[in-house]
Amino acid sequence: MLSRVADAIYWMNRYLERADNIARFIDVNYHLSLDLRGGDEQWLPLVATTAALPQFHERFDRPTRGNVIKFLAFDRENPDSILSCVERARENARAVRDQITIETWEEINTFYLMVRHEAALDNVTGDPHRFLSNVKTTGGLIQGVTDATTSRSEGWHWGRIGRMLERADKTSRILDVKYFILLPAVTDVGTPLDDLQWTALLKSASALEMYRKRYGRIAPERVAEFLLLDREFPRSVQFCLHLADVSLRTITGTQGETFSNPAEQMLGRLGSMLAYSGIEEIVTAGLHEFLDQLQRDLNTVDDAIHDGFFALRPAAATIGGNQ
């Protein structure tokens, strides 16, 4: 497969997954805010989740609901807004029109037309739920249509790697930001408010129901364990990295437990580290530090994939040519 095509499919999927996650973040926060008194609405943590605080402060004075939703949903200046993500996903899809199925393309194209239309209407902030659930549903639709129409050849695997790395990153960010925003208020621990907020956190990752089936009661450490280490929940970091690893090895043909390039090495190492970790030691050593390192490692994996597969240089021809 052409490197440029693999690159475009990888990023198309990352952007779609990112748009989906951002819609999820806003929606949950919006619903959470309905239970709080006006002055207590917390919108800034949401911006922090997307790692865009500096850009937000450059463009808006106050983190009001209206400003944050505008910034996260429709701001073209924000490279990670839903609109920007969907535009870039579609741009990538257009660049590989010949490689993705017509069904996938049409869903992405109508998704783009829908988001652009909503952005032009500019009346989402009052009741964002309809728009946001539309984004989430479409995200699922695109994935479903793609899975149902695409051969499990190289392109599909690059798409899955992109989606899984993005999802792992976003899940870790939800946990990171919320954990530190929510936890410090010691007086709130065990109160209905506390429960509400942890519930919201799980909802952000569409994890509430699966969490309840697994653990029943809400407890901060269990929530962290579920989102980081669960082997069965499809949005946990461990699960996402496992699938990314499987796909990368399917592409290269490298056996498990070995590696033939830096990307496999780093992804394998990261997966093993999670597989042999317990939540207690992570929390004791510092969850924030752990998540920080995890995000840096995910970036390193992304760099290694880029250098090893997407941006090959002629001098490196022999390395890639004998696999």
Place this chain on the structure above:
Amino acid sequence: MRFDGYQIEGFFDETFAAPGVPRAGYQPLIERIEALSEGELLRRQRAAESALMDAGVTFNAGTDGGTERIFPFDLVPRMVPASDWEPIERGLAQRITALNLFLDDVYHDQRIVKDGIVPAHLIENAKTYVPQCRGLNPPGGIWCHITGTDLIRDRDGTWYVLEDNLRCPSGVSYVLENRQLLKRTFPAVFAAAGVRPVEDYPGRLLEALQRLAPAALASPVVVVLTPGIYNSAYFEHSFLARQMGVELVEGRDLVVEGGFVTMRTTKGFRRVDVIYRRIDDDFLDPLTFRDDSALGVPGLFDVYRAGRVALANAPGTGIADDKVIYAFVPQIIRYYLDQDPILPNVPTYVCSDDEQRRYVLAHLDELVVKTANDSGGYGMLIGPHATADERDEFARRIEAFPRNYIAQPTIALSRVPVIAGDGSFQGRHVDLRPFILHGETPWVMPGGLTRVALTPGSLVVNSSQGGGSKDTWVLG
């Protein structure tokens, strides 16, 4: 919707011989349309447009490629009877055969110049003549494998060749997409009409490209080379790659390695044998042509010259669709084939000829003036529709650089009915661009892109200038 109030207004109408009198083949279609309930045709038209938008069948308008639009499309098909098509098919095959001989000659011995048919200065001064191609021998001596020739009809219905496009003609993807839409919209009329199929174009194109592979390879690697997603014809590039099942590449995907052109894949560098390139000669290789080209592949031309990769069309074909050379095509056909041209040219005045230039300058208000190398309806003066200032400006330009201009009488292009926004049928001018493939022998696609000038009264059919399209049914 009914055709009752439809006006012919003294033009040659493709659909009606006289008010209320349909031409051969149109009767069942007209009956079907008039039998539709009120508003149904307009509804189908809107549905077709939104299907195109959802499917992203778009082009990028403007020079910056900023706006993405669907290519406007009108549901009422245009028909060409078998008796009209037969000479067109022969005429186009004749024309491309002669033009390929001309190309091979101008890059070798230039017999046609030595024999005094085409003046040497016209070739030497042509921007599209590529001196680097001198002495090259493309496979089978064929330089132009894909042609899109524009045909028009005058007030009396005579078919003329308006221009030859031998570089990177576009539009064939819309022919195929339009056909899909039309089959869905008028299935019964379509089935009964005996329309010749166009769907085998991608298969034939692939076959023609594979034939060009340098060595006798069992499965040569063919790619389509595009300037990228901001190019106005990007949809077509990806469409053709998809239909042929070959890779769509950009210049940055290709690297010259070890004397071959290779593409950068996730598993290393893979050799490419045939490139259907949809970028202009100038941009192909920054080492040989424009050194500021970021679209091309450094070193490509050397590999091509060494016969280790094939290009379609071959570099250098632009000289044969130079609008001044166009004026000589009838002589070119006689010279190489010893035959009379089957399809006539539009009478053309060559401004580099003193006498003809004087005539042109004296009759600017009647003539259409064109620059030698522009396309897309740019760089053109339509005398009768222009202001005095615009004509003066063109007169100055012609005198400053006569080689660059030709002029033709303003042809009252034939018209077709289109569905107007107010729900009536109105006449609009059209041309027809059939596509010709030259593999072992020429093959003319039965049909082509009917382009419609959607602005009332306009004679400019180009998509970049507000033109639309119609499906073209060659009957029998």
